[in-house]
Amino acid sequence: MTGSSSTPTAKYLIQARFEVNGIVEKPDVIGAIFGQTEGLFGPEFDLRELQKNNRIGRIEVELKNEHNKTVGTITVTSSLNMAATALIAAAIESVDRVGPKEAKIWIERIGDIREAKRKNIVRRAKELIKKWSVETAPDVEELIREVSEAVRSHEISTYGPEQLPAGPDVHNSSSIILVEGRADVHNLLRCGIRNVIAIGGAKVPETIVQLSKEKEVTVFLDGDRAGDLILKELMQTAKVDYVARAPPGKEVEELSCREIHEALARKVPAAEARLKHARVAAHPKVVEAVNQLKGTLEAILFDENYEQIARLPVGELAERLPNFKDAAVIVFDGRVTQRLVDIASDLGVKLIVGDRISDMVKRPVNLRILTFDDVAPSPPKAGEE
Secondary structure, three states, rough: OOOOOOOOOEEEEEEEEEEEOOOOOOOHHHHHHHHHOOOOOOOHOHHHHHHHHEEOOOEEEEEEEEEOEEEEEEEEEOOOOOOHHHHHHHHHHOEEOOOOEEEEEEEEEEEEEHHHHHHHHHHHHHHHHHHHHHHHHHHHHHHHHHHHHHHHOOOOOEEEEOOOOEEEOOOOOOOOEEOOHHHHHHHHHHHHOOOEOOOOOOOOHHHHHHHHOOOOOEEEEEEOOHHHHHHHHHHHHHOOOEEEEEEEEEEHHHHHHOOOOOHHHHHHHHHHHHHHOOOOOOOHHHHHHHHHHOOEEEEEEEEOOOOOEEEEEHHHHHHHHHHOOOOOOEEEEEEEHHHHHHHHHOOOOOOOEEEEEEOOOOOOOOOOOEEHHHHHOOOOOOOOO
16 A cells, blocks of 8 residues: 555545445455556546545544444545546445455545535634724724725626626736636636636637637646647637746646735746647657657557557558557557447557547547557657647
8 A cells, every 4th residue: 555644735535335245354355456447547537546646645444343344434625626536436335245255345525624624714703803903893894805805806707799707807918827717717817817717627618729829828727638628729719928837736726826826926928839749758669659650550569568569550450459468558650530449449459649630439447548649759840839
């Protein structure tokens, strides 16, 4: 069992109960959780990796044996965002066996650890207010009115036919800052940044596309995988001049004003960001294979340890792939098709890297699909951003 019982920046607490039809011990329960959730959602959501990176805490198990059954509780702390924490909780709840014995796990609640801290702060604030003299009370009321006025001056407006959340200066400013959602807009307004507008979803609205043609655009996104995907979509759809990111693992909506200004000060030109973003985190052997295969119409297969197990013509790949049961990674100079994806998914392949990707009806959640440009992008041509 790795990790600490609580992450340094824990935000949520997952609490579950379980029942096993037989006598088991704590290591059996913990092992079942790790074993049956491994690989469900790729390496980004592997429990061991999340513990190593202090994104989730140690899995705490309390149990007792009674009437040839084992019952108990499971608690896990998380510093992930709300959606990711819920995904981890659902994955834990999917465990249905502990060793050879049938088991049932159900999530009782996901609590906000910060709520207890907020309650303590409110309680202490009430105590402090009681200590103030009657004479100072009117001054406090005046301060509250001033704060309320300041909040009202930062109210969010809307922009364009899509009614995108925006600050009041978007329409008359020569530059704009694009963020992901309404909460991000509110946080920047709180810090005095008024030329901000939200994309409002994964698909880039037409209003944003048109604004990017008229104004200087700085994209300011969360420091997570979702931010990477939105950035990729924006760069393919709109004109982007600069890119700024929240620190890794943080969201724009939770940054302090100082962190916001520091992140915007570190913005980089879009051309530089495009190269950084396009080169995704890939194993060196995968990068080397991409560079080797360009223009060859050949494929290289690797096992899970990135040891090469075959090299063959692309024309034979779909037909011969089922013969390579140990294949975990496929790199090939050709188009990724739905047929190949289906075959690879059935074999348990984790990563496919092709020269390009066809339109597909479904993409398996346990199979990552990238292009050559994602892994080893060519430098921009002269005059391109």
